[in-house]
């Protein structure tokens with residue numbers, strides 16, 4: 491019974507997350523949602539007499555169709571500076587951290603990892619002027635208040651009454667009222683919970699069915715896989731081995747990324763509107779640049795998953811490559827072909843490549859001169875095409891008829907982190923409960939004593955993770971996720 495209750499609760503949170511993810515009213519001009527740039531709807535295509543759904547890569551369909559490198563924002567004429575990556579399988583990226591054994595950064599969200607996890611990522615786009623462009627969190631809450639479904643679901647999932655927050659328009663002062671930050675944070679959490687759902691993490695590509703022994707790869711695809719793992723060296727970063735077992739003991743299929751960062755020497759894409767200065771990636775973040783004054787992290791971008799890669803063109807953080815053939819040819823010949831001026835040169839990729847947009851830290855050890863023949867290049871591409879989800883819906887394989895469930899449907903997607911950290915020594919105790927959220931109080935007296943206080947909201951977010959932003963004023967009563975409370 492309890493299990494059923496908790497599942498119903500998780501379903502409500504995902505329902506809320508899905509509504510938020512698809513809601514164009516959450517952009518300033520009511521014309522853009524998360525799904526506009528990370529489409530979660532398959533498109534349909536006609537083959538012979540039938541209609542088949544084509545996999546969605548959770549990228550901007552406009553980029554895929556017209557090969558534009560960046561996405562338009564809600565405000566006319568505004569565009570971002572980077573290619574929208576896929577939101578599928580993003581839930582598997584670990585929290586951004588430094589791995590001291592390997593001596594490199596791992597995980598996080600965005601090309602430069604600046605959002606440490608999915609929740610902090612989901613808080614960005616609504617207020618980003620180049621994206622959904624809502625002026626502030628309070629104005630965001632006002633859009634939520636318009637919709638009775640949000641009234642119901644925020645109450646059901648988070649115990650939050652949206653009506654209690656004063657009206658944004660009629661407000662005399664611009665000071666953010668109590669509760670706004672909590673609502674905003676809860677919205678980001680619900681969106682991230684939707685991104686953890688099976689819809690984003692399907693594991694039902696041809697490769698997955700092959701891995702489970704349910705179908706065969708062609709000899710060319712197998713040849714490509716062998717090259718990918720060996721001669722071409724792709725698997726050194728785009729991991730093609732199982733990433734182990736989940737807590738229930740299910741094998742987790744490969745993610746085709748190790749979530750590390752590298753500079754593969756992409757040429758500058760002068761076709762990005764406004765031709766902005768090249769993005770320095772990891773090394774362009776102030777915190778990382780300060781830690782590495784000699785620029786050791788410049789030009790490094792996160793290794794993207796190659797799942798769904800055939801349906802997520804263009805490629806690279808700046809969208810400089812239009813096809814997979816071009817990408818593989820680049821890896822193979824970057825250091826041996828001649829040089830051309832820019833991406834607009836008609837000989838781009840034919841007689842040469844432009845110089846890397848960031849010269850520092852270009853990886854010359856693992857790529858740039860792979861010695862692949864043209865036939866080997868195309869086998870690697872054929873292998874990457876086996877990584878597209880919804881293989882059963884292509885109608886191409888009698889062994890995997892339409893509607894066949896993923897062989898890895900039970901794999902557990904990493905959960906919202908629940909670690910509690912306190913900046914001072916102290917004890918935490920639970921004083922109230924709503925659904926899976928707990929109200930906590932803390933004492934800085936280690937024995938508990940009698941000086942319990944409600945957790946200071948500046949220190950903790952809904953997930954029990956401390957806020958970095960000390961100005962976040964919030965209501966004194968907050969509810970916390972239940973799991974993993976300190977004893």
Ligand code: HEC
Pocket residue numbers: 511522523524525526527528561562563564570572573574575576577580598599600601602608611612613615616620621622681792
């Ligand atoms: C206008 C287009 C646009 C909109 C709208 C948008 N995104 Fe993005 N998204 C991007 C771009 C571009 C990036 C890469 C930006 C960067 O790395 O700095 C990105 C990055 C991401 C990532 C990181 C993926 C990874 O592998 O690092 C996730 C997850 C994501 N977006 C989810 C969302 C969610 C959730 C929303 C809605 C709240 C949203 N996006 C709205 C364009 C958009």
Ligand code: HEC
Pocket residue numbers: 575718722723724725726727728751752753754756790791792793794795796799802804805806807808814817818821822853856857870
């Ligand atoms: C040393 C690590 C490394 C190796 C080896 C490597 N890659 Fe990558 N790959 C990356 C990084 C990092 C990026 C993103 C770079 C950027 O955008 O600046 C990337 C991007 C890509 C992309 C574009 C992904 C997207 O979503 O835009 C494709 C496709 C790709 N790699 C395929 C391959 C293939 C095929 C091989 C082998 C021939 C290979 N990679 C070898 C690190 C690596």
